[in-house]
Amino acid sequence: MRRYKELVIEKFLLFSALITILTTVGIILVLAIEAFKFFSEVSIFDFFTDTEWTPLFTIKHYGILPLLSGTFLTSFIAIAVALPLGLTIAVFLSEYAPKKFRNFIKPSLELLAAVPTVVYGFFALTIVTPFLQQIIPGMSGFNSLSAGIVMGIMIIPIISSLSEDALNAVPYSLREASYGMGSTRLQTAFKVAVPAASSGIVVSIILAISRAIGETMIVAIAAGQQPRLTANPFVPIETLTAYIVQVSLGDVQHDSIEYRTIFAAGITLFVFTFILNNISHWVKNKYREEYE
Amino acid sequence: MKNDLIILPSAQPSFFKSMGSDIINTKTSSNEPVIESEVITNNQEITSVKKSEKKEYQILVKNVNVFYSEFQALKDINMEVSPKSITAFIGPSGCGKSTFLRTLNRMNDYIDSFKIKGDIFINGKNIYNEKIILEQLRKDVGMVFQKPNPFPKSILENAIYGLRIQGIKDKSFLAERAEDSLKQVGLWDEVKDNLKKSALALSGGQQQRLCIARTLAVEPEIILMDEPTSALDPISTGRIEELIFELKKNYTIVIVTHNMQQASRISDNTAFFYLGELVEQGKTNDIFTNPKYKRTENYITGRFG
Numbered sequence: 153m154r155r156y157k158e159l160v161i162e163k164f165l166l167f168s169a170l171i172t173i174l175t176t177v178g179i180i181l182v183l184a185i186e187a188f189k190f191f192s193e194v195s196i197f198d199f200f201t202d203t204e205w206t207p208l209f210t211i212k213h214y215g216i217l218p219l220l221s222g223t224f225l226t227s228f229i230a231i232a233v234a235l236p237l238g239l240t241i242a243v244f245l246s247e248y249a250p251k252k253f254r255n256f257i258k259p260s261l262e263l264l265a266a267v268p269t270v271v272y273g274f275f276a277l278t279i280v281t282p283f284l285q286q287i288i289p290g291m292s293g294f295n296s297l298s299a300g301i302v303m304g305i306m307i308i309p310i311i312s313s314l315s316e317d318a319l320n321a322v323p324y325s326l327r328e329a330s331y332g333m334g335s336t337r338l339q340t341a342f343k344v345a346v347p348a349a350s351s352g353i354v355v356s357i358i359l360a361i362s363r364a365i366g367e368t369m370i371v372a373i374a375a376g377q378q379p380r381l382t383a384n385p386f387v388p389i390e391t392l393t394a395y396i397v398q399v400s401l402g403d404v405q406h407d408s409i410e411y412r413t414i415f416a417a418g419i420t421l422f423v424f425t426f427i428l429n430n431i432s433h434w435v436k437n438k439y440r441e442e443y444e
Numbered sequence: 445m446k447n448d449l450i451i452l453p454s455a456q457p458s459f460f461k462s463m464g465s466d467i468i469n470t471k472t473s474s475n476e477p478v479i480e481s482e483v484i485t486n487n488q489e490i491t492s493v494k495k496s497e498k499k500e501y502q503i504l505v506k507n508v509n510v511f512y513s514e515f516q517a518l519k520d521i522n523m524e525v526s527p528k529s530i531t532a533f534i535g536p537s538g539c540g541k542s543t544f545l546r547t548l549n550r551m552n553d554y555i556d557s558f559k560i561k562g563d564i565f566i567n568g569k570n571i572y573n574e575k576i577i578l579e580q581l582r583k584d585v586g587m588v589f590q591k592p593n594p595f596p597k598s599i600l601e602n603a604i605y606g607l608r609i610q611g612i613k614d615k616s617f618l619a620e621r622a623e624d625s626l627k628q629v630g631l632w633d634e635v636k637d638n639l640k641k642s643a644l645a646l647s648g649g650q651q652q653r654l655c656i657a658r659t660l661a662v663e664p665e666i667i668l669m670d671e672p673t674s675a676l677d678p679i680s681t682g683r684i685e686e687l688i689f690e691l692k693k694n695y696t697i698v699i700v701t702h703n704m705q706q707a708s709r710i711s712d713n714t715a716f717f718y719l720g721e722l723v724e725q726g727k728t729n730d731i732f733t734n735p736k737y738k739r740t741e742n743y744i745t746g747r748f749g
Contacts, residue, residue, distance in 0.1 A: 325589060325593040326595060328551065328587075328593070329587075329589065329595065329658075330595075330609075331554075331582065332549065332589075333586065333606035333609065333659065334578075334579040334580065334581075334582040334583035334609065334610070334662065335579070335609045336579055339609045343608070344595055347595075347597070348595070
């Protein structure tokens with residue numbers, strides 16, 4: 153009887169594991185099939201070289217570059233905001249802050265990640281953009297700068313929290329060795345602790361980039377819906393994710409070429425986040441220092 | 445328990461003036477210890493210690509009490525350590541010997557609840573004086589830890605870390621100093637072809653010798669060792685002991701050990717700690733052959749501890 157029970161539980165656990173794998177496989181399959189249909193109508197060469205993305209207009213262009221540039225521009229701004237802030241916070245919390253303060257501040261920071269992204273988007277559109285417009289006259293109401301900055305704030309806890317964990321995992325004995333030779337706290341932090349935690353810090357940055365590339369609501373609300381191949385952060389653009397939202401919400405007919413464009417955009421997005429996640433895994437395994 | 449036995453090495457030559465330390469060689473205070481300390485002194489005798497006597501000591505500890513919050517970890521410790529000697533601290537776990545060792549280069553400062561009363565003079569300077577520069581103190585008083593703790597960097601980078609943080613960039617000088625210190629610990633021939641290799645790839649014994657080399661590269665006067673061989677096998681331990689004995693020529697060494705044989709083999713003086721008190725100190729030979737106190741005898745003969 154007991155053996156029978158064990159068997160049922162084992163099978164149930166296996167089944168649960170299979171469901172997640174099957175879901176992932178299913179998503180990839182759907183993406184791949186629809187994208188394949190799309191690429192049977194649009195040449196893959198045009199897709200990567202055409203500089204216009206106008207599938208919903210009468211003169212149709214299917215160049216993914218404007219969407220990619222929008223995605224990279226907002227992500228770049230976000231990382232430019234989050235990396236220095238997040239790392240500074242991580243080093244401060246692990247090397248300088250008293251334990252009590254750290255135990256209070258770290259969870260509070262992580263709350264930033266719990267704010268719904270639609271709230272962030274709204275915040276970018278109604279507060280950050282008007283503020284920036286006072287400093288930068290002529291900036292349009294939808295722009296990648298404001299969306300990027302707010303997205304940067306959103307991903308600060310990814311960098312600060314994971315980097316702080318990595319720094320915390322560096323044994324105290326290494327810091328003692330450093331102090332014992334006459335290092336200051338700053339030298340100990342940046343010459344011993346940060347290098348020793350570098351793999352964890354790199355992983356946190358990659359995950360943050362991945363999160364920024366996949367982020368949808370903030371850019372859909374605050375960055376605009378105008379695919380544009382530009383590096384100008386003051387004009388409206390459109391990201392891959394924002395385009396998918398736009399088409400999903402619109403009245404595009406199913407099984408049309410317009411409809412399939414979102415799968416082409418989706419698989420592009422997927423490829424990028426997939427690659428980034430794999431790099432982070434690789435870094436984690438390859439460069440992790442083993443301490444006793 | 446009073447510390448009635450005091451190591452008075454008047455017979456030992458005083459080398460330490462020749463060592464050129466920044467701690468002492470400021471012109472105003474080279475011979476005169478800083479008596480007026482900000483640290484609470486509960487003993488008036490201090491002022492009556494003769495200057496001539498002080499010169500003999502590299503480390504002079506006066507009425508040191510250490511507290512962790514309410515817990516008193518060290519009770520009224522007095523000690524003198526003369527230059528170029530090896531002093532061993534023995535005693536059961538938790539007796540305060542490591543705590544005391546760490547007060548000598550202020551490594552306990554990072555513990556929030558740590559409090560100290562009393563005075564510790566190193567080369568005549570009170571190290572718990574507010575004016576002391578911690579970084580300079582630790583360059584003069586190096587430390588080797590219980591477990592080998594090389595940085596996850598190359599062997600070379602480990603050896604020259606202490607110099608790098610002083611801002612020294614001259615490559616040939618760094619390489620020279622790395623070679624010197626690695627030769628001193630007998631590691632040079634083993635690693636000279638692999639200086640770029642990670643220090644973590646070395647064996648435990650090699651790592652510990654690298655850690656000693658790293659400390660030597662900074663050219664300290666005093667080296668504190670906190671059970672440096674407790675994580676090593678007997679052969680590595682033997683090598684490190686030989687090395688410590690060698691180092692005595694140029695350095696003052698204070699070593700904490702759980703190994704009675706080790707203490708008796710290498711040290712000139714031994715101090716026995718028990719429950720935060722310094723029960724007995726004196727020449728190692730005397731302590732091991734003719735201890736004054738029953739507790740010391742019981743401990744060194746292995747009846748407890």
